[in-house]
Amino acid sequence: MPAPIRLRELIRTIRTARTQAEEREMIQKECAAIRSSFREEDNTYRCRNVAKLLYMHMLGYPAHFGQLECLKLIASQKFTDKRIGYLGAMLLLDERQDVHLLMTNCIKNDLNHSTQYVQGLALCTLGCMGSSEMCRDLAGEVEKLLKTSNSYLRKKAALCAVHVIRKVPELMEMFLPATKNLLSEKNHGVLHTSVVLLTEMCERSPDMLAHFRKLVPQLVRILKNLIMSGYSPEHDVSGISDPFLQVRILRLLRILGKSDDDSSEAMNDILAQVATNTETSKNVGNAILYETVLTIMDIKSESGLRVLAINILGRFLLNNDKNIRYVALTSLLKTVQTDHNAVQRHRSTIVDCLKDLDVSIKRRAMELSFALVNGNNIRGMMKELLYFLDSCDPEFKADCASGVFLAAEKYAPSKRWHIDTIMRVLTTAGSYVRDDSVPNLIQLITNSVEMHAYTVQRLYKALLDDISQQPLVQVASWCIGEYGDLLVSGQCEEEEPIQVTEDEVLDVLEGLLVSNLSTPVTRGYALTAIMKLSTRFSSVNRIKKVVSIYGSSIDVELQQRAVEYNALFKKYDHMRPALLERMPIMEKTATNGPTEIVQTNGETEPSAVEPKHPPPVTQPANQANDLLDLLGGNDVVPVIQTTMPTKPASAGGELLDLLGDLSLSGIPPMTAYNKNGLKIDFTFERANPNPNIAVITIHASNSTEAEMTDFVFQAAVPKTFQLQLLSPSSNVVPALNQGTVTQVIRVLNPQKVSLSMLTYTHKGSPVQDLAEVNNFPPQSWQ
Amino acid sequence: MQFMLLFSRQGKLRLQKWYVPLSDKEKKKITRELVQTVLARKPKMCSFLEWRDLKIVYKRYASLYFCCAIEDQDNELITLEIIHRYVELLDKYFGSVCELDIIFNFEKAYFILDEFLLGGEAQETSKKNVLKAIEQADLLQEVSNTGLHPESFVNPSCV
DSSP states (O other), rough: OOOOOOOHHHHHHHHHSSSHHHHHHHHHHHHHHHHHHTTTTTTSHHHHHHHHHHHHHHHHHHHHGHHHHHHHHSSSHHHHHHHHHHHHHHHOOOOOOOGGGGHHHHHHHOOOOOOOOHHHHHHHHHHHHOOHHHHHHHHEEEEEETOOOHHHHHHHHHHHHHEEEHHGGGGGOOOOOOOGGGGGGHHHHHHHHHHHHHHHHHHHHHHHHHGGGGGHHHHHHHHHHHHHHHHEEETTTTTOOOHHHHHHHHHHHHHTTTTHHHHHHHHHHHHHHHHHHHHOSSHHHHHHHHHHHHHHHTTTHHHHHHHHHHHHHHHHHTTTTTTHHHHHHHHHHHHTTHHHHHHTTHHHHHGGGGSSSSOOOOOOOHHHHHHHTTTTTTHHHHHHHHHHHHHHHHHHHHHHHHHHHHHHHHOOOOHHHHHHHHHHHHHGGGGSOTTHHHHHHHHHHHHOGGGGHHHHHHHHHHHHHHHOOOOHHHHHHHHHHHHHHHHTTTTOOOOOOOOOHHHHHHHHHHHHHHOOTTHHHHHHHHHOOOOHHTTTTTTTTHHHHHHHGGGGGSSHHHHHHHHHHHHHHHHTTTTTTTTOOOOOOOOHHHHHTTTOOOOOSSSOOOOOOOSOOOOOOOOOOOSSSSHHHHHHHTTEEEHHHSSSSOOOOOOSSSSSHHHHHHHHHHHEEEEEEEEEEEEEEEEEEESOOOTTTTEEEEEEEEEEEEEEEEEEEEEEETTTEOOOOOOOSOOOOSSSSEEEEEEEEEEOOOOEEEEEEEEEEETTTEEEEEEEOOOOOOGGGO | OOEEEEEEEEOOOOEEEEEOOOHHHHHHHHHHHHHHHHSSSSSHHHHHHETTTTEEEEEEEEEEEEEEEEOOOSSSSHHHHHHHHHHHHHHHTSSSOOOHHHTTTHHHHHHHHHHHTTTTTSSSSOOHHHHHHHHHHHHHHHHOOOOOOOEEHOOOOOO
């Protein structure tokens, strides 16, 4: 059997391959040769073969059949074999395979080898890929080597200990004694690795942290020596002595000084010294400054030092080196909350970074800019940010748009400015805004009553330009549906009113319905808008035609809407004006939580909160009583059963108790109904936090001898205000006033009249009654 | 440091050192994605990028990209210095190092790296000491191979 070819020979050969197929062929041939060589248990060339296998593995070919061979190499006595064997183990083995455990014994032996380079190999391998089991078995050996006087081994043992602690944190205690005089070493390698070990221990255990705080003076001294000492050729990097060690010490000081006044004070001077004396012309000096700044910001440093740190970052921002600018922005982002004013001073530089070519820098600058926006700089900042939104990459647009909306909401100097800003975002980045922007914007527009004409005009003009951006189109259609009358009547105050006819408006909306660019949701908005215009425009016939066409649309959502709107035109035409009336100001859901006002007057408009859900639908009429249809019979009420009554249901029936409760709210109670032994009282309360909502609790009591079962109370209100009925405490009104049934109604702006219908079963026969309640106390609707 | 990758401008891997346990499949996937991302960067861009939950520090030396993945609390600027130190070590060892040296002597590149970093952290901050250790280990290798006295050996090549 000829000797296997040498590694370099193989590499040369493989590199001559011109195609992937050719390379694969060569590799397969060689693998076969290697496999047979392994089978022959050839000791002489095992090393060479494994090395070749490692090369092929790097090219991406499978090499698992060499795993055991690596173990054999490690067990060999030859240093060459061990070197390649351990390398192979680190490349081919991982802790998932049980095979790796076979290494443990070899490593144990090698850790005690007479040659330090063999010990070094073992420590390196253990420290790079040792599994938890291996670490547990060998921690003792590592600990022993940590105490050796051989600095070559000591430094490796320290990092190996770091790995052991990461894998098996419980073993951390065992390394504590060995750390005693680690910092008294002169050898920089040992010092560096010791600081890493101490850092790891302090990060993992508050006890260790407290224990090692006493090292602060020693660390300060070492750092001082590094800075003050003259040129040391061995550790010099561009005029700075051992920057790696300096950075590590600074990081450990950061951990030790955090939340500790004494330690922070002890390191104050050295930090100031490093910050002012470090040479900043090269990257290495800036690396140290960077670490210093991070430390200053994290510990309890005095304000002068903090200002110094922020100013360093400010200088970084002006550095030509983009890497430096990048880390400056990252650090400023971390400190902007705590040292807001100091960072504000660098605002213009930060804003300039928005124009940087580098994507990472732009993102950081954007985040930081948003953090710096406040009431004073909103106009200027927004100009820059909107300009950025125009020209930035698509990956930024969504975040930037959200940021703009948030900032505008918080600091908008005027309603018109706010709406203009929103318009600008929608027209420039309309397809990137988040889904919840549409309802939020609609709500904002509704609430800016004086701006309705202006808004709808601007939105209409935007639609004429471009109908591809769905959020913009949706908001625009909604507004046109609501305020179309203002549009055609040319009522705009804020800017020159445009002349537009009803037909032109309908053309635009119909265009949305047929356009390929419109999503189904958008089409829904458009159709509803057209429908709403039937009460605002005079060209009702055209609208009727459109609606009837879509009654046979393939899109189920559109079809359903069209069919119902058709029904509105035909059978329920008398209800149409009321249904399609102008929307009142909407509640912001954040304040109301789960108990948002649901419009029970049959509006088929998508609610401002959840445009994705199909809007509540009116049932086709099959009941005699039109008013009850508005409530949808029992269908609407159960939907809101999940909410809790705001007034706790009272168990007792004492009227005096109720009066006692009422004195808190200041609105007197009233008896709404009193007939046939059934008495219903209303008590009032103002909702918190919205005082426009009156919370009425009805108390039903029964003075007859028989109880009333299946008691259902329903209320219908005029279409001008909204009502929400919560679940009753029970369906049985006990006899002889022994208890009451309570139920909570939430009403927005209750007026003087309301209609109630009661049904219950008394002595076996059902009773139904309709009552008009018109004696609401004045305070309840003011 | 979680891992270090060296790759050419054509995306060929020249060295991979992993300090976290991952399956072969995962390593291949990460390598492929990262190489693609870094190669797509324009020359004017900064040396840092965010990738998954890691910070990537990379630098190009001639035809080779040196790419390190560090954790959130690690210092990016000093990582650049670590990369530079490794390049200097290779340069000193091979005498004006080029990509071919690393291709044909990849095992030596690993040995040097393993004398400089251990478990992802620097174990020796003195260039001289790292090179001395490598030199001694190479000598030991020759002695163990040939049985000859180290001084009589000119060109170490046992594989």
